[in-house]
Amino acid sequence: MNIVVAMKQIPDLQQVRIKNRKPILDDVPLTFGNIDRNALEAAVLIKEQVGGSVTVVAAGKEGLEDTVKEALAAGADQAYLIICNEQEDIESSISAKLLAEAIKQLGSVDLVLFGEGSGDNYSSQVGSRVAELLDLPQVGYVERIELTAGELVVTRSLEDGKEVVQVALPAVLTVVTDLNQPRIPSVTQILKAGRKPKKVMSDQELLGAVPTPKVKTLSNLAPEIKRKQIQVGTAVELVEKLQAEGFLGRA
Amino acid sequence: MSNILVYTEKTELALELIEAARILCRAGLGDEIKWLSINNRAQAEESAQRGIDSWVVKAEGITIADTAALASIIAQASRVLECDTIVLSSDRRGKELAGRLAAKLDAGCLTDVKALESAGQDIGLVRNALGGATVAVQTITSPQKVIAFAPGAFPCTEEVPEKSGAVNELEITGVKASVKVIENRPKDAGTVDIAKARILVIVGQGIEDKEDLPLVQELAGKLGAEIGCSKPVATDKKWLPEERVVGLSGKTCQPELAVILGVSGQVQFTVGIRDAKLVVSVNKDENAYMNQMADYVLVSDLKEVLPELLQALG
């Protein structure tokens, strides 16, 4: 089974600081989204079960070769990296085209896995877009994967319940964090990761002309929130405050 | 001339989308709102009562789980009905559909749009970015647009007795099923929607023992509150069901009061509660980020605070 895992390079959100309502992204290390790690773990588990290969495909900025090491250490066999010069976040329609083209070039692929949303933008478009561009069936928000001959039976987690769906391979799935617990690579795995094969391309090399973005960002600021931030000393005092705010009318 | 096509399989969300679509029309994105209903005649009747014309597609063998097939149907319908802008709901099914449809139509797409604001000539689509740390105002610059609106972002449109919309049939051909639904396991009807709660008590990982949950329940009872939680409490510890998660991957809530117990306040959580009127944070760490986002802060160990609070509330 040849499995592709698409992973998005994002800033480490824990380290993003806000200054004058603007996010400061300089010097924030780049990493992969958490849910993408669940997708990778799912791929590695399937490979361990039935054999095959796991390829990470990622579009990102300079430094992507470093970022991908963690994925190679966590069980991917190889990586296909697309480096974009854009300073801004790569717009979804463009990342989808880049990823779809890279996946086409890999040749025979049985399964393409995505996280249900990226850690930063969380717009959940790219997996679906890639499925369309590759003309493959898709199932989103998967929390359980069962493999049968040439087919998958997956359970998806929706707001109002679960849905068990059968889909033929090749297919695209997006997964939720409940699916598994991503492994933490050992030191030897991390050391070996540097030697795993990587193919690196620029966006232009891959697509010829890179399409123009279809979305424009007019502003991106932290919301202004004013809170009283009054410290109270005891539970009794807290209850008095709530009473004063009119919440304990019945008491 | 261009129109706006509205689709979601959930009628109550479609009623919200109509309100959003009206704003888009006023901003010049469309002349008319057209409601698409797939395999659901009853939904079309609802639309008629709101004065909106609808088109019902009968798609045999296609279920709402089939994103690829639905996207084909909607794309074809949008061409026949001359709609450049397609409005969907940003629930899970809707988001999944949005990307596929956008790729099919070569459209720009934004999901989880929670508000609209005028931005000069354009209409700004407002959504959270950077994991919720920021709020971005964006526009779609391509002629074809797919916009998915967050559930609850707009009010339901009212019935209009004086004008009834027409219910039309629309034939779409050549769409094949791509997945098969084997089983549906709906959640219990009794589950609460914390997004609508007036008062919330929220359990974070600072509640260290499961045995303390009954105390939290008692507290919620005394406050007339529903119980919500941070994500790890549901997904890692599995103490509470996932539909009670507050935050980016859970629900966005606007309660009048949120009593937050032992939550560190990472942005993926706070994005779900920052519209609360009054926020209380109880945390043993004075420097917990949650405390900066709170009106009243009690720095203390919850093991001790919970019984004290219950006693103080009488």
Ligand SMILES: Cc1cc2nc3c(=O)[nH]c(=O)nc-3n(C[C@H](O)[C@H](O)[C@H](O)COP(=O)(O)OP(=O)(O)OC[C@H]3O[C@@H](n4cnc5c(N)ncnc54)[C@H](O)[C@@H]3O)c2cc1C
């Ligand atoms: C893409 C993405 C989406 C996410 N979506 C969500 C989401 O929707 N909702 C969500 O909640 N999280 C979400 N997260 C996870 C989020 O980043 C945090 O990990 C999570 O909110 C932390 O939960 P917590 O505050 O309960 O736990 P912790 O971060 O472990 O904090 C526990 C807090 O309790 C305090 N504490 C500990 N013991 C006591 C005690 N005895 N008495 C008093 N205080 C105590 C500690 O000081 C600490 O502040 C998401 C993450 C990602 C990457």
